[in-house]
Amino acid sequence: KNEVEQSPQNLTAQEGEFITINCSYSVGISALHWLQQHPGGGIVSLFMLSSGKKKHGRLIATINIQEKHSSLHITASHPRDSAVYICAVQPSGTYKYIFGTGTRLKVLA
Amino acid sequence: NAGVTQTPKFQVLKTGQSMTLQCAQDMNHNSMYWYRQDPGMGLRLIYYSASEGTTDKGEVPNGYNVSRLNKREFSLRLESAAPSQTSVYFCASSDVASEKLFFGSGTQLSVL
Numbered sequence A: 001k002n003e004v005e006q007s008p009q010n011l012t013a014q015e016g017e018f019i020t021i022n023c024s025y026s027v028g029i030s031a032l033h034w035l036q037q038h039p040g041g042g043i044v045s046l047f048m049l050s051s052g053k054k055k056h057g058r059l060i061a062t063i064n065i066q067e068k069h070s071s072l073h074i075t076a077s078h079p080r081d082s083a084v085y086i087c088a089v090q091p092s093g094t095y096k097y098i099f100g101t102g103t104r105l106k107v108l109a
Numbered sequence B: 001n002a003g004v005t006q007t008p009k010f011q012v013l014k015t016g017q018s019m020t021l022q023c024a025q026d027m028n029h030n031s032m033y034w035y036r037q038d039p040g041m042g043l044r045l046i047y048y049s050a051s052e053g054t055t056d057k058g059e060v061p062n063g064y065n066v067s068r069l070n071k072r073e074f075s076l077r078l079e080s081a082a083p084s085q086t087s088v089y090f091c092a093s094s095d096v097a098s099e100k101l102f103f104g105s106g107t108q109l110s111v112l
Helices: none
Strands: A006-007 A010-014 A018-027 A029-036 A041-047 A052-056 A059-063 A068-076 A083-093 A103-108 B002-005 B010-013 B019-025 B029-038 B042-047 B066-067 B075-078 B087-094 B108-109
Touching: A006 A083, A006 B029, A010 A018, A018 A029, A018 A083, A018 A103, A041 A052, A041 A059, A041 A068, A052 A068, A052 B010, A068 A083, B002 B087, B019 B087, B019 B108
Parallel strands: A010 A103, B010 B108
Antiparallel strands: A006 A018, A018 A068, A029 A041, A029 A083, A052 A059, A059 A068, A083 A103, B002 B019, B019 B075, B029 B042, B029 B087, B066 B075, B087 B108
16 A cells, blocks of 8 residues: 555546545655646646645645645636646655655646 | 756666766755656655765665765766666755755656
8 A cells, every 4th residue: 555645546627616636645744745747847846734724826735634634625727727736745754755646637628 | 046957858878878867956955856757656766865965765776876966966877777767757855944845847768
């Protein structure tokens, strides 16, 4: 079993829909990151969470440390949100990161 | 502010050839990383460097060597390339004070 599991693996939505991507992990962590990777493109950091909730524009990220679970929400989705979203955790006491395999999101116009 | 600069963007090698991937960051970060990304798998850590002068093996270090030349630069060397090393390679950097992981633009490497 992977230490970081993301669901769903693939997601297709219509423009305007509310989207949720989930990340569960099995280790104690000091931080969790949500990353975005566009097709053929580089990787961009969206959020770093150690507790609670963060919001940036139409993106909202939450984390529940006790349940070892995080969610990334996209409100009013747009075709430009189409990308792979990756969850990465930093285990406590380490400099390393463990990555999920990503959720491939496609938003149709 | 360029962030993380990684070169080259593309490379084709024959089995047995050697090459070095270069990475530099201008954010004064202590931690730097080399990852490989393969289809259907998450990013896997090859080597990392927690600070200048130190390097440690990650999850998949076999066939690779690294050098943390100074605080800015962290290079990855393939001494004798193998087809199993065909992948997309990313360099990244971060710091305790930084709330973000910063990635280079990636190197698409094919070993024939």
